[in-house]
Structures are given as structure tokens and as C-alpha cells.
Amino acid sequence: MYNVLFLYNASQTYTNTVYEHAASFGNYSNNRYFYLHQDDSSVTNVDSRRFDAIALHYSVRLPYDQVSETTCSLFENFQGLKILYIQDEYDHTYKAWAWIKRLKINLVFTVVPAxxxxxxxxxxxxxxxxxxxxxxxxxxHDLSGLLGDSRPSERPITIAYRGRPLPSRYGRLGEEKVQIGKMVKAYCLKNGIPCDIEWTEEARIYGPSWYDFMKSCRAMLGSESGSNVFDWDGDLQQKIRKYREENPEHDDQEVCHAVVSAHEEPGLMNQISPRVFEAIVAKTVLVLFEGKYSNVLKPGVHYLSLRKDGSNLPEIIAALNDSELVDSMADRAYKEIISEGNYSYSEFVRKTDLAISDLILQNKISSQRGSVFSSSSIQPSLLTTMPVRALSTVVPPAITFPLFNANLSRIVLDRLVPVWMALPSGIRTPLTPVIKKILRAK
Structure with missing residues (x-):
């Protein structure tokens, strides 16, 4: 059993996917994990000799230099195993390269297909x-909030979806997040099919309400995640901005064709989204754009495959009106994807444990043991045995700050989150229900 210091950004754990990923190590690992909040202004004061490994989580965005100088020193001087969990590797890729080299990372868990x-x-x-x-x-990790009482064929909403518009620099996969919503919503409204489909930032749903939303519909739309547009040097956004200034009459599609398409390599980073697993747990049938989905799902077996031109939408709707087909597909996907456990967090952590143990033993990477904290006059960093769950940074329409406009209200609240994280748990605990009530006020 090894001691692992796990650095993550506690202000980013308001979404289920980020929190569950970070928490999975504390929940399932055979090693001992100690969590520490990290951002670009953090003062990290931990005696690294107590640990066999240090891990940096993807909630700390390396391509945007979200690592403090004290954390850099911690990595550079640490003699044990150094681990990186990284995502969104299409952003400032060379910057990520530089950080991997500077921090002297030994083991990288990447979402780039093998x-x-x-x-x-x-x-x-x-x-x-x-x-x-x-x-x-x-x-x-916790399936209880996703398990519903009703069969999918009994649910009142035929198709639901919550997407988000992504900047044009994310290319075709980003465009599809909105395309699928617009196309299917237009068809449903035209043909009187019950739906709840949105793709604006304001319509997004977080926390337990998201699970309730998934259980309210027979089917959920989806597409492959990721981006095949690699911004190696971090200058793509500047190129897009310059093109827009010179061609103000051009829309996003024309910008993509003129600037972005040269950086895009189809099929390089197409990935399955964690939302897919949530839908399967809720026994909500998936209607997905054609794709590979990390070779996890099979069309016609685990989901209904929608052509990207929408030409088979009538067949999709007919299938969703077939109660026996809907229920059997939901049950089959649950059995083969969920029940067998191949895509559980416990299996993921088991594999990471093996890799960590393998590198420590085979390469004789180890660290000296010492006291938990250094003896300097700086206040020791606060470690926890599980990650801190952040409040949502989304500002509801009713929540504004009188001196600021809507955009600045969001920025103000974003700045308050790190302050909240710094408060002792004895203060945060009694205040949490009050703040949640305010944020949910209508």
C-alpha cells in the first residue's frame, strides 16, 4: 500500500463527472490518497517525503499554467513516482508537453486513444x-440517484437533451453538440412529439436535478465527445479572431472551413462521454449520432444510431414508440455495459493501482518517509481523505449582484468559490444549506 498525494482544483468539482473521477481513488484504491486543492495561486506546504507518489488531476489545467510555483518545486524535488491525469489534450498541446517535462512526470493517464x-x-x-x-x-459511483421506478416506455417525454454551444475552434465534433439538438427538436416540434431539448448554457442542469431529468425521458440524444482540432501552439484562437475581424460577415461554419479545418484530423480523438453511462444506468435509451464511441457501444444493440443528416429520424421515432423495443434495449445496455463492471470506476482505479505498483516496483521509484508537514513557518497545507465538493458556479437568472451586469455577476461568483474552499469545514458545513437555498431561489 502506497501513500499518494492527489492535487486537484476544488473549485471545479461542482459537476458530477469531475467530482466522481477525483473521488474514485479515495473510494476504491488499495492505496491511501490524500487530497490537496491546487491552483495557480496556491502555496503548497507539504513534506513530500511522506508520500510514495504525487498525482496531478485534470481539474488543474496544465495548458493554461494553473500550477503554482510552490507546486512546481514540490514536483521538481520529489524523488517518488509522479503521475498526471490529463484531458482536453487538443488545447495548447505543446504547453502540456512542456509541463510534463518540467514536472518530470513518469506516468500519464491520457484520454488519447491508444x-x-x-x-x-x-x-x-x-x-x-x-x-x-x-x-x-x-x-x-452512486447509482441510487439514477435508478428510477418507471420503465423507459412509460415515461412522458420521448426525447430529451442538454447540449452546449462550443467555440468554432473545437471543429466538427463541437458543432455536432448543437446540430443534433437543433435537428431533432425541429422534427419533434413539427410532428408533435414530446421533447425537452435545449443547447444553451442557461438551460444546463447540474447535480441531482440532472439525474431526475434523465429519468424523465425514454431517450437521450448524444454525440461523440472530444475535439480533433489540435491547437499545438496555442495560437488558433488568435487566428480565428483575426479572420473574424477581416471577414465580419462570415458565420461560424465559414470560419471553420477557412481556419479550423486545416488543424482537424477526423477520428483522432473521438471519445465516449460519461453522460452515456449515466443514461444507461437510468435505463434511458440512447439516440446517438453515428460513431465509434471508444468501441464501448454497439449500434442497434446498446443505442439507436442516428444518421448525421437526420434521414432516419422517422425510423428512430417509430422505434421509440415501440415499448418492447425500448425496454429491451435499455435492459440489455444496462446488463452488458453496467452490470458486468468493465466500465466502473472501481475497475478503472484497479488498473491505475496496478500501473502505479508496477512502476514503483520495476523502476525502484521510491521516496523517503518523513513528517507530514515541513517545519517552516508557513501554515501547513490542509489535506483531506476525499475531495471537497464545490457548489455550482452557475448563476441562476434570479441571482445577480446589483453593482454588476450578468456576465460580471458570474465572474464575481467564480472568484468567491476559492474563498469558500479556504474556509474551515466547521464554518462551511452550517452555511452550505443556506447558500444552496439562495442559489436555487427563483
Missing amino acids: ENIEKIYPAEHFPGVRFISVLTGYVP
Whole structure:
């Protein structure tokens, strides 16, 4: 059993997927995990000699330099195993390269598909670094909130969806998040089919309410996640901005064709979204754009495959009106994807445990033991045995700050989250119900 110091950004754990990923190590690992909040202004004061490994979570965005100088020093001087969990590797890719080298990372858990790792992380640039391909998320730890009483065929809403518009720099996969919503909603409204489909930021749903939403419908729309547009140098956004200034009459599609498409390599990073697992747990049938979905799902077996031109929408709707088909597909997907446990967080953590143990033993990577905290006059960093769950940073329409407009209200609340995280638990605990009541006020 090893001691692992796990660095994460506690202000980012308001979404289920981020929190569950970070918490999975504390829930399932055979090793002992100690969690520590980290951002670019953190003062990290931990005696690293107490730990066999240090892990940096993807909630700390390396491509945007969200690592403090004290944390850099911690990594650079640490003699044990250094682990990185990284996602969104299409953003500032060379910057991520630089951080992996500077922090002297030994083990990288990447969401780049295994067959494409060499394209993104050429071995000649990373001697001695081991890369392991993983999914962006897995089956939720607590299934109780997703398990409903009704059969999917008995639910009143035929199709539901919550997407989000992504900047044009994310290319075709980003466009599809909105495309599928617009196309199916238009068809449903035209044909009187009950639906609840939105793709604006304001309509997004978080926390337990998201699970309730999933259980209210027979089917949930979806598409592959990720981006095949790699912004290697971090200058793509500047190129897009310049093009828009020179061609103000051009829409997003024209911008993509003129600027973004040259950076896009179809099929490089297509991934299955953790939302897919949530829908399967809720026994909500998936209606997904054609794709590979990390080779986890089979069309016609685990989901209904929607052509990207929408030409088979009538057949999709007919299938969703077939109660026997809907219920049997939901049951089959649950049995083969959820019950068998291959995509559970416990299985994910088991594999990470094996990789950590393998590198420590085979490469004789170890660290000296010492006291938990250094003896300096700086206040020791507060460690926890599970990650802190953040409040949502989404500002409801009714919540504004009188001196600021809507956009600044969101910024103000974002700035308050780190302050909240710094408060002792004895203060946060009694205040939490009050703040939640305010944020949910209509």
C-alpha cells in the first residue's frame, strides 16, 4: 500500500463527472490518497517525503499554467513516482508537453486513444514516460440517484437533451453538440412529439436535478465527445479572431472551413462521454449520432444510431414508440455495459493501482518517509481523505449582484468559490444549506 498525494482544483468539482473521477481513488484504491486543492495561486506546504507518489488531476489545467510555483518545486524535488491525469489534450498541446517535462512526470493517464498516443506524444520526446489510454469518465459511483421506478416506455417525454454551444475552434465534433439538438427538436416540434431539448448554457442542469431529468425521458440524444482540432501552439484562437475581424460577415461554419479545418484530423480523438453511462444506468435509451464511441457501444444493440443528416429520424421515432423495443434495449445496455463492471470506476482505479505498483516496483521509484508537514513557518497545507465538493458556479437568472451586469455577476461568483474552499469545514458545513437555498431561489 502506497501513500499518494492527489492535487486537484476544488473549485471545479461542482459537476458530477469531475467530482466522481477525483473521488474514485479515495473510494476504491488499495492505496491511501490524500487530497490537496491546487491552483495557480496556491502555496503548497507539504513534506513530500511522506508520500510514495504525487498525482496531478485534470481539474488543474496544465495548458493554461494553473500550477503554482510552490507546486512546481514540490514536483521538481520529489524523488517518488509522479503521475498526471490529463484531458482536453487538443488545447495548447505543446504547453502540456512542456509541463510534463518540467514536472518530470513518469506516468500519464491520457484520454488519447491508444492507437493515436504516438501521434500526440512521440516516444522520442518522452523517454522513460509511460502513457496509458483511459476514458474521460466511467459509470457513476452512486447509482441510487439514477435508478428510477418507471420503465423507459412509460415515461412522458420521448426525447430529451442538454447540449452546449462550443467555440468554432473545437471543429466538427463541437458543432455536432448543437446540430443534433437543433435537428431533432425541429422534427419533434413539427410532428408533435414530446421533447425537452435545449443547447444553451442557461438551460444546463447540474447535480441531482440532472439525474431526475434523465429519468424523465425514454431517450437521450448524444454525440461523440472530444475535439480533433489540435491547437499545438496555442495560437488558433488568435487566428480565428483575426479572420473574424477581416471577414465580419462570415458565420461560424465559414470560419471553420477557412481556419479550423486545416488543424482537424477526423477520428483522432473521438471519445465516449460519461453522460452515456449515466443514461444507461437510468435505463434511458440512447439516440446517438453515428460513431465509434471508444468501441464501448454497439449500434442497434446498446443505442439507436442516428444518421448525421437526420434521414432516419422517422425510423428512430417509430422505434421509440415501440415499448418492447425500448425496454429491451435499455435492459440489455444496462446488463452488458453496467452490470458486468468493465466500465466502473472501481475497475478503472484497479488498473491505475496496478500501473502505479508496477512502476514503483520495476523502476525502484521510491521516496523517503518523513513528517507530514515541513517545519517552516508557513501554515501547513490542509489535506483531506476525499475531495471537497464545490457548489455550482452557475448563476441562476434570479441571482445577480446589483453593482454588476450578468456576465460580471458570474465572474464575481467564480472568484468567491476559492474563498469558500479556504474556509474551515466547521464554518462551511452550517452555511452550505443556506447558500444552496439562495442559489436555487427563483
